[in-house]
Amino acid sequence: xxQVEIFKALSxxxxxxxxxxxxxxxxxxxxxxxxxxxxxxxxxxxxxxKSGLSQSTISEYLSILQRAELISSTRVGQxxxxxxxxEGLEKLSEIIHKAL
Amino acid sequence: xxQVEIFKALSxxxxxxxxxxxxxxxxxxxxxxxxxxxxxxxxxxxxxxKSGLSQSTISEYLSILQRAELISSTRVGQxxxxxxxxEGLEKLSEIIHKAL
DNA sequence: TTGGTATATCGGGAAATTCCGATATACCTT
DNA sequence: AAGGTATATCGGAATTTCCCGATATACCAA
Numbered sequence: 522x523x524q525v526e527i528f529k530a531l532s533x534x535x536x537x538x539x540x541x542x543x544x545x546x547x548x549x550x551x552x553x554x555x556x557x558x559x560x561x562x563x564x565x566x567x568x569x570x571k572s573g574l575s576q577s578t579i580s581e582y583l584s585i586l587q588r589a590e591l592i593s594s595t596r597v598g599q600x601x602x603x604x605x606x607x608e609g610l611e612k613l614s615e616i617i618h619k620a621l
Numbered sequence: 622x623x624q625v626e627i628f629k630a631l632s633x634x635x636x637x638x639x640x641x642x643x644x645x646x647x648x649x650x651x652x653x654x655x656x657x658x659x660x661x662x663x664x665x666x667x668x669x670x671k672s673g674l675s676q677s678t679i680s681e682y683l684s685i686l687q688r689a690e691l692i693s694s695t696r697v698g699q700x701x702x703x704x705x706x707x708e709g710l711e712k713l714s715e716i717i718h719k720a721l
Numbered sequence: 722t723t724g725g726t727a728t729a730t731c732g733g734g735a736a737a738t739t740c741c742g743a744t745a746t747a748c749c750t751t
Numbered sequence: 752a753a754g755g756t757a758t759a760t761c762g763g764a765a766t767t768t769c770c771c772g773a774t775a776t777a778c779c780a781a
Binding site for chain 1: 624629631632633634637640641705710713714717718721
Binding site for chain 4: 564565566576577580581583596599600601
């Protein structure tokens with residue numbers, strides 16, 4: 522993954538907030554009946570609700586974060602759940618230590 | 622410093638390269654007669670030469686990196702020398718560990 | 722003081738990003 | 752099959768970023 526694309530993904534207030542929310546889903550989202558936060562993540566609708574932005578914008582932002590390998594997704598029925606991608610975040614730490 | 626501004630500063634190929642070059646100036650720049658890399662940094666002209674972009678662009682890029690507290694500058698005569706800001710880079714690591 | 726060199730700032734055209742509403746797709750229920 | 756819900760994709764107006772050349776400023780040397 523291109524380093525610049527990772528930092529572009531992070532250079533937006535809402536996208537940074539989403540990553541923060543997904544770090545502690547139980548504090549930031551209401552309980553989910555059918556999926557646990559740790560294994561599956563949080564569904565798009567909840568993230569959109571919390572952000573206050575439009576559905577299309579949030580869907581696009583999530584895909585930008587996913588292309589940067591900062592989050593990953595799971596489809597369950599009609600819902601898509603997103604959660605943090607720990608490997609990608611670890612890689613980002615390495616970039617900062619080794620390249621900058 | 623605003624987190625978004627830090628990531629915006631990093632979301633450009635040339636600016637990332639500059640930070641990389643400044644990590645190991647002795648490998649990336651010719652010897653300087655009047656200033657040592659470790660204490661003072663590298664002057665704007667050398668960075669511009671290496672980047673291949675215009676003088677005005679590099680001057681602006683350096684000021685963007687400085688506003689994000691990723692580099693710092695020292696004026697010596699008619700030259701401005703820039704070097705890495707270790708505290709700022711450390712702060713960036715913390716952001717990634719604590720906020721994302 | 723005059724001229725030369727290094728850097729910063731200004732103004733702007735082109736390209737990218739932000740965020741939206743409309744629409745398409747996928748899946749579920751009946 | 753038909754209608755409903757969740758998400759993705761499309762098209763676009765407004766804003767921001769990229770990068771330039773021209774110009775301003777700061778300092779030095781003669």
